[in-house]
Amino acid sequence: MPTIKLVNITKKFGKGSLAVDKLNMEIKNGEFVSLLGPSGCGKTTTLRMIAGLETPTEGEIYFDDECVFSDEKGINLSPDKRNVGFLFQNYALWPHMTVYKNISFGLENMKWPKDKIDARVKEICKTMRIEEYMNRYPAELSGGQQQRVAIARTLAPNPKVLLMDEPLSNLDAKLRNDMRAELKRLHKTTDSTFVYVTHDQSEAMTLSTKVALIKLGILQQYCPPLELYGDPANIFCADFMGNPSMNFVNVKGVKDGDSLLLNNDHFNVRFTPNDPIELKDGDYVLGIRPEFVKITEEGIESRVISSLPSGMETTLSLGVGDVTLSAVAFGSVDFAMDSVEHFNFEGNKYVLFDKESEKNLSLGSLEIVE
Amino acid sequence: MKKRWNRIKTFFSKPYNILLIAFLIVLSFLVVIPLISIVRDTFIVHSAEKSRVHQAVGTFTTYHWKRLFGAQFSKSLLWDPLKHSIVTSAWACVVSILIGGSFAWLVSRSDMRWKKLLTKLFIFPYIMPSWTLGLAWKNFFKNIEITGSNGIFHSFTGITVPTWFAYGEFPIIIVTGMHYAPFAYILIGGILHNMDANLEEAAIILKTSRLRMFLRITIPIVMPAVLSTIILVFSGAMASFATPQFLGLPVRYYVLTTELYASINGTNPGVGYILAMIMILISVIIMFVNQRLIGNRKSYATVTGKSANISIFHLGIWRTPVSIVAFIVVMCMSVIPLVTFALESLLSYTGVYDFNNLTLSFWIGQAQGHDTWQSESGILRNAEVYRTLWNSLRLAFTCALGAGTLGFLAGYSIVRRRGSFLSQVVENLTFIPYLIPSMAFSAIYLSMFATKHGIIPSLYGSFAILALIGTIKYLPMASRSGVNSMLQLSPEIEEAGIIMGVPWLKRMTRIIIPIEKTTIVSGYLLPFISAMRELSLFVILVTANNRVLTTLLLFYDEKGYTQFSNAVNLLIIIVVLLINFTVEKLTGASIEKGVGG
Numbered sequence: 001m002p003t004i005k006l007v008n009i010t011k012k013f014g015k016g017s018l019a020v021d022k023l024n025m026e027i028k029n030g031e032f033v034s035l036l037g038p039s040g041c042g043k044t045t046t047l048r049m050i051a052g053l054e055t056p057t058e059g060e061i062y063f064d065d066e067c068v069f070s071d072e073k074g075i076n077l078s079p080d081k082r083n084v085g086f087l088f089q090n091y092a093l094w095p096h097m098t099v100y101k102n103i104s105f106g107l108e109n110m111k112w113p114k115d116k117i118d119a120r121v122k123e124i125c126k127t128m129r130i131e132e133y134m135n136r137y138p139a140e141l142s143g144g145q146q147q148r149v150a151i152a153r154t155l156a157p158n159p160k161v162l163l164m165d166e167p168l169s170n171l172d173a174k175l176r177n178d179m180r181a182e183l184k185r186l187h188k189t190t191d192s193t194f195v196y197v198t199h200d201q202s203e204a205m206t207l208s209t210k211v212a213l214i215k216l217g218i219l220q221q222y223c224p225p226l227e228l229y230g231d232p233a234n235i236f237c238a239d240f241m242g243n244p245s246m247n248f249v250n251v252k253g254v255k256d257g258d259s260l261l262l263n264n265d266h267f268n269v270r271f272t273p274n275d276p277i278e279l280k281d282g283d284y285v286l287g288i289r290p291e292f293v294k295i296t297e298e299g300i301e302s303r304v305i306s307s308l309p310s311g312m313e314t315t316l317s318l319g320v321g322d323v324t325l326s327a328v329a330f331g332s333v334d335f336a337m338d339s340v341e342h343f344n345f346e347g348n349k350y351v352l353f354d355k356e357s358e359k360n361l362s363l364g365s366l367e368i369v370e
Numbered sequence: 371m372k373k374r375w376n377r378i379k380t381f382f383s384k385p386y387n388i389l390l391i392a393f394l395i396v397l398s399f400l401v402v403i404p405l406i407s408i409v410r411d412t413f414i415v416h417s418a419e420k421s422r423v424h425q426a427v428g429t430f431t432t433y434h435w436k437r438l439f440g441a442q443f444s445k446s447l448l449w450d451p452l453k454h455s456i457v458t459s460a461w462a463c464v465v466s467i468l469i470g471g472s473f474a475w476l477v478s479r480s481d482m483r484w485k486k487l488l489t490k491l492f493i494f495p496y497i498m499p500s501w502t503l504g505l506a507w508k509n510f511f512k513n514i515e516i517t518g519s520n521g522i523f524h525s526f527t528g529i530t531v532p533t534w535f536a537y538g539e540f541p542i543i544i545v546t547g548m549h550y551a552p553f554a555y556i557l558i559g560g561i562l563h564n565m566d567a568n569l570e571e572a573a574i575i576l577k578t579s580r581l582r583m584f585l586r587i588t589i590p591i592v593m594p595a596v597l598s599t600i601i602l603v604f605s606g607a608m609a610s611f612a613t614p615q616f617l618g619l620p621v622r623y624y625v626l627t628t629e630l631y632a633s634i635n636g637t638n639p640g641v642g643y644i645l646a647m648i649m650i651l652i653s654v655i656i657m658f659v660n661q662r663l664i665g666n667r668k669s670y671a672t673v674t675g676k677s678a679n680i681s682i683f684h685l686g687i688w689r690t691p692v693s694i695v696a697f698i699v700v701m702c703m704s705v706i707p708l709v710t711f712a713l714e715s716l717l718s719y720t721g722v723y724d725f726n727n728l729t730l731s732f733w734i735g736q737a738q739g740h741d742t743w744q745s746e747s748g749i750l751r752n753a754e755v756y757r758t759l760w761n762s763l764r765l766a767f768t769c770a771l772g773a774g775t776l777g778f779l780a781g782y783s784i785v786r787r788r789g790s791f792l793s794q795v796v797e798n799l800t801f802i803p804y805l806i807p808s809m810a811f812s813a814i815y816l817s818m819f820a821t822k823h824g825i826i827p828s829l830y831g832s833f834a835i836l837a838l839i840g841t842i843k844y845l846p847m848a849s850r851s852g853v854n855s856m857l858q859l860s861p862e863i864e865e866a867g868i869i870m871g872v873p874w875l876k877r878m879t880r881i882i883i884p885i886e887k888t889t890i891v892s893g894y895l896l897p898f899i900s901a902m903r904e905l906s907l908f909v910i911l912v913t914a915n916n917r918v919l920t921t922l923l924l925f926y927d928e929k930g931y932t933q934f935s936n937a938v939n940l941l942i943i944i945v946v947l948l949i950n951f952t953v954e955k956l957t958g959a960s961i962e963k964g965v966g967g
Contacts, residue, residue: 078574086572096593109582
């Protein structure tokens with residue numbers, strides 16, 4: 001069961017365009033890693049390079065201690081020798097073969113004995129709940145069934161590494177939820193390493209043990225999903241994770257002892273970092289998750305611009321002068337449009353970003369200053 | 371009563387309904403009545419047959435049927451030509467798929483050299499007239515026993531080519547196969563190109579060997595394209611006239627089309643009409659088989675994956691040899707024929723390939739009077755050539771204008787009323803001319819318009835009959851492309867105009883036509899090119915009055931004026947290629963898009 005290591009992986013397409021830029025990451029044995037990012041960020045390219053379907057321009061890839069690719073040493077192990085499974089976004093089921101044949105085809109290539117193939121195909125079909133479709137052609141199956149056939153085909157040879165390229169993106173919302181649960185269960189039962197490409201932050205959040213957030217071919221942050229959500233490395237990461245997304249307020253900061261007095265034209269707050277850091281006057285961006293904008297009896301006065309109740313919670317858009325903040329009120333509540341509400345801050349999960357570098361400076365607590 | 375009147379009024383307030391009704395009436399007359407009239411023609415005495423039937427012209431007779439199916443002549447009139455047609459067409463399919471399919475694979479899946487140049491040249495035979503390769507074959511391999519002079523091959527090698535190689539079945543198969551190879555290339559290449567690369571990658575990941583992947587994944591997936599190629603090539607080869615005429619006639623090797631031509635132009639048109647009916651029957655059967663195959667075909671929809679770069683097969687040490695072989699084959703198909711035409715048109719005495727024997731007389735020389743080696747003036751100072759060239763251009767232009775416009779309007783109205791009975795009937799009517807082999811179609815028109823019918827005067831030998839038949843015959847291509855392009859255009863685009871009160875004509879000229887520009891131009895280009903190089907559709911309708919370039923070529927060839935026929939041939943090819951590339955450059959429309967329509 002290998003650990004996958006990427007060292008300085010770079011991929012250029014054609015002459016100019018850089019798809020992946022000096023990527024370093026280690027995918028440990030048994031992890032469920034999501035490669036996350038907006039479309040065109042190089043996540044699929046990274047996955048295909050791990051599989052060997054794409055050749056990196058520079059860098060090295062290791063499976064445990066075995067080098068499978070190195071531009072310097074001239075090593076490039078072909079995909080069939082890397083012992084990986086690959087699940088394609090559009091499933092890539094062979095249209096002229098039955099479900100049974102689709103699954104057994106790979107096992108035949110590995111010269112399994114006939115009875116073993118038969119047993120394995122039936123077993124995996126049972127696991128994936130597609131037994132009754134074994135003699136159908138892919139065109140006669142629904143999207144969700146095709147998806148399960150594709151997973152069965154990939155899992156049949158027991159790959160220790162399973163690479164998945166947006167496998168759920170062609171399914172409808174309900175099916176996608178079911179399949180998410182199924183994938184998470186599969187990860188536990190197969191005990192293999194999963195690498196999963198997605199552009200859907202909630203998918204990455206809910207499924208993975210670790211998320212690699214990529215922007216324009218550059219790795220932004222690589223950590224467990226809740227850490228990515230709670231302590232984002234920069235404004236891009238903070239903005240990409242969470243729905244409704246984080247509020248960003250442009251503020252001016254003035255040093256006041258161990259804390260910063262932040263002000264914009266409409267309100268003043270005191271930011272106290274959780275761990276002491278070096279503070280100085282300047283421009284900052286304050287990051288506030290909607291769930292940390294608390295509707296209270298008193299505090300900063302705001303106008304309700306919109307109220308979107310979903311039953312479990314209500315998403316609010318609040319206006320303070322020309323600043324708009326999203327807030328979440330829990331429970332079945334609704335607010336009249338243009339009514340006046342107050343809000344306050346609590347806890348210590350507010351993020352201070354440097355205005356210029358957009359980097360996360362510190363987490364801390366907020367306090368309203370009159 | 372009032373209600374019904376209102377309903378009729380609403381019906382006709384929609385322009386597409388008016389169009390559909392108009393199409394219904396016109397096409398019934400030009401497509402359905404001919405089909406009926408041909409049956410009648412098999413039972414009456416024609417003027418050419420007076421001396422053999424011994425009955426008054428126009429009276430009922432079963433002579434033709436008895437003659438064609440009677441024991442004495444049926445073998446030579448019917449069964450042999452039928453057998454020849456089927457054998458040559460079937461083998462032509464094999465040849466075209468072998469050449470076109472392997473070329474398609476080399477281009478889309480291997481690292482063959484000079485791909486760009488080779489693909490451009492490979493399409494040439496498709497743009498060039500169908501007899502081009504046949505004539506070139508003759509120039510190259512003709513032998514002294516049959517034609518009285520030897521070909522280029524003999525003069526270079528001193529070997530006299532055996533007759534079976536130079537004429538008849540074998541060269542017809544090879545030449546027809548090569549002519550249709552671009553079809554196979556475009557269809558199979560299209561699938562290979564669009565085939566989801568993930569399908570092959572999935573196989574590689576599952577440790578499939580290259581060979582096994584090719585046999586078990588790639589080949590089965592291109593199979594539907596192979597089937598449609600077979601259908602297209604087979605029906606095309608069945609209907610082709612020029613190649614068997616040029617290569618079969620010298621050794622009295624007849625196929626259905628040449629037999630039909632001989633009958634209708636000879637002393638027994640009645641038999642020709644029966645042959646025409648048989649040919650229609652065959653193409654209906656082919657269409658039926660085709661539909662059955664499409665119906666049963668599993669959906670091989672090729673979703674294009676994200677992986678842009680398909681796995682390229684590295685030919686390794688074979689790269690250069692394979693590229694050279696491909697280059698030679700492509701040269702033989704597209705460039706060498708042109709060279710032979712030029713060469714043959716420059717020879718004072720045919721069969722003598724000597725530098726001193728070259729002359730420009732057949733291009734620019736003066737006529738020397740009868741019974742001399744040059745009885746007519748060179749084609750560039752020959753008024754007759756200019757007249758036929760002008761006639762050809764005029765005809766091609768008229769056919770393109772007619773078929774293109776009608777096809778676009780038919781496409782528009784068919785799509786707008788899709789699902790209704792009326793639209794279905796019209797769609798089928800526009801497609802019928804495709805089923806009728808050219809030769810049979812013109813045989814019908816000949817019988818229909820040879821004499822005066824009510825207000826329609828006799829059109830035999832007129833420009834109008836050529837324009838009419840060309841327009842109708844090419845209507846299926848144009849209306850196919852019209853339907854396809856309109857299907858891709860959502861009706862909302864036009865409805866947005868309706869809501870704002872834009873009148874129909876303005877909606878067409880300002881909204882629909884600008885959007886569909888490229889496809890519409892293709893819809894005109896295809897009939898134009900087809901009409902420029904058409905022989906079998908016009909050949910029996912042409913007299914000295916309305917002669918076109920292609921029939922002039924045949925005329926020279928039949929007379930044995932090799933230099934003239936080669937020169938005229940070159941002229942046609944140059945005109946066709948020139949127009950094709952000009953239009954392609956100017957509009958981005960391309961003739962390749964029309965394949966299969």
